[in-house]
Amino acid sequence: MPRLRKRFDYHRLGLYAVLLGIVAFYLAPIEAGLVTSLKTRTGVIETLPMSPPIYGEFSTASWIAAFDTLSRGLLNSALYAVPATVISAFIGSVAAYGLTQANWKRRYKATFLALFVAGIFIPYQAVLVPVTRFWSNYAQIEGLLTPLWLLGVDRDYTDLVELMITSIAYGIPICTILFRSYYKNMNIEMIEAARLDGASLRRIYRRIVLPLSTPMFAVVLIYQFTQIWNDLLFALVLIQSTSSDAAPAVLILSGLGVSQEGMNFSLQMAGALITALPTIAVYVMFSEEFSEGLAT
Secondary structure: OHHHHHHHHHHHHHHHHHHHHHHHHHHHHHHHHHHHHOEOHHHHHHOOOOOOOOOOOEOOHHHHHHHHHHHHHHHHHHHHHHHHHHHHHHHHHHHHHHHHOOOOOHHHHHHHHHHHHHHHHOOHHHHHHHHHHHHHHHOOOOHHHHHHHHOOOOOOHHHHHHHHHHHHHHHHHHHHHHHHHHHHOOOOHHHHHHHHOOOOHHHHHHHHHHHHOHHHHHHHHHHHHHHHHHOOHHHHHHOOOOOOOOOOHHHHHHOOOEEOOEEOHHHHHHHHHHHHHHHHHHHHHOHHHHHHHHHO
């Protein structure tokens, strides 16, 4: 017995060591970014990336400057990322409900499912030119937003609306597939009972399926919000300029700390951490439902 216990203890010690090593590996970049953001430009040069700022080189000026620069972009990002996340998640839920619970021919379901799966694997780079031509030549929505311009909203926000619609369209396929996997494993007895009572598809979705979808909504909302908030490619193509009033945070961040004097790494790290805070907040808000959704 003592020998077995001794081996077991060594095994546990080795397991904890490996886990601690993995945690340190993933936290090292965050720690390096955090301590770098709290150094002066001289401190960044004179110290190692992961070492704390030495005496006289500690400064929060980079955080203040980064927040002042990014505040407009953070608001713009929220203006398009939040609606795009909610709308794409809801449409994906409805589409997945139709693919799993609606009574229509299997070959039609298979066709639509194949289209959704194909939409997931189309890379961003493949649609940049078609998306740009679509918004510039065929879907000029600036005239439809005239009431906003009359209220004093800058016309640059047309690009933000285009970015929101593009993010919704590109996010629907993955949302649909995630919800479909969840609905396929859903208890069918309640739905069958509701059908026997004469409930319509819409009523079943609203009264049964939607309330039971909270865990998967948490998964999809966290995933979609993170993807849309951090997306630079579509923002770079549709908005282009960091000086635009509608520029999101990631677009402004791409040019933060760049000057003729060189790179201001402390300002860049502070800006990156500030930009990441909303995604962390969303995860914290839905963490319990997120874990439940992954478990199912």
